[in-house]
Amino acid sequence: MFRYSTIYINLVSFFVTLIIFIFGEYIISNYDTFTRKSSLKAGFQVENISNEVTKENTIKEDTNEEIKGTKENWYLEIPKINLKAPISEGTTSEVMDDYIGHFEETSKDLGNIGLAAHNRGYKNNYFRDLKQLKENDEIYYTYNGKTRKYVVTQSIIIKDTDWTYLEETKENTITLITCVENQPEYRRCIIGKEEN
Numbered sequence: 001m002f003r004y005s006t007i008y009i010n011l012v013s014f015f016v017t018l019i020i021f022i023f024g025e026y027i028i029s030n031y032d033t034f035t036r037k038s039s040l041k042a043g044f045q046v047e048n049i050s051n052e053v054t055k056e057n058t059i060k061e062d063t064n065e066e067i068k069g070t071k072e073n074w075y076l077e078i079p080k081i082n083l084k085a086p087i088s089e090g091t092t093s094e095v096m097d098d099y100i101g102h103f104e105e106t107s108k109d110l111g112n113i114g115l116a117a118h119n120r121g122y123k124n125n126y127f128r129d130l131k132q133l134k135e136n137d138e139i140y141y142t143y144n145g146k147t148r149k150y151v152v153t154q155s156i157i158i159k160d161t162d163w164t165y166l167e168e169t170k171e172n173t174i175t176l177i178t179c180v181e182n183q184p185e186y187r188r189c190i191i192g193k194e195e196n
Helices: 002-029 031-044 055-062 064-071 093-098
Strands: 075-078 083-089 100-102 112-116 138-143 146-159 173-180 183-194
Touching: 083 093, 093 100, 138 173, 146 173
Parallel strands: 083 100, 112 173
Antiparallel strands: 075 083, 075 138, 100 112, 138 146, 146 183, 173 183
16 A cells, blocks of 8 residues: 555656656747747836847847937937937837837838837936927927927826837827826827827
């Protein structure tokens, strides 16, 4: 009887270990898929940003020299709030410590350009005065030496889970997102349309 119990326990332990091993391998092999699906959320939640490891990050490290050159030609200017700040790819804490972050899932030129920045409590709070913007205020976006002029059409408060304002648009638009003071579940969203 004692011998049967030991064999039984060893078999059960073996199968449990095997199941854990297979499940662990599945999670590891699909890590990029899981992080990619959540990258927009991670970037959108400006207060709780984590640095995820993706293929794009590896490519960026390899072409660091090219990106540094681009940052000089990639910036946002809003005269009403005396803002002129450089833009960089991504919305990680590391990026937004020094730059306005560009949502990687959005366009850099035509369509909907999504940008995020801190507004208080960080080294650079580029969107500190974003709440002062009203309809028809001007926004200038420069990418690769070409400047586009946008005018504010909406200034709204959205839930931190609302991604619809970062979706692709037929018109050339710019979407600026930052946190709402003392309301971590909400975001301030400024939308501008290109003016020809």
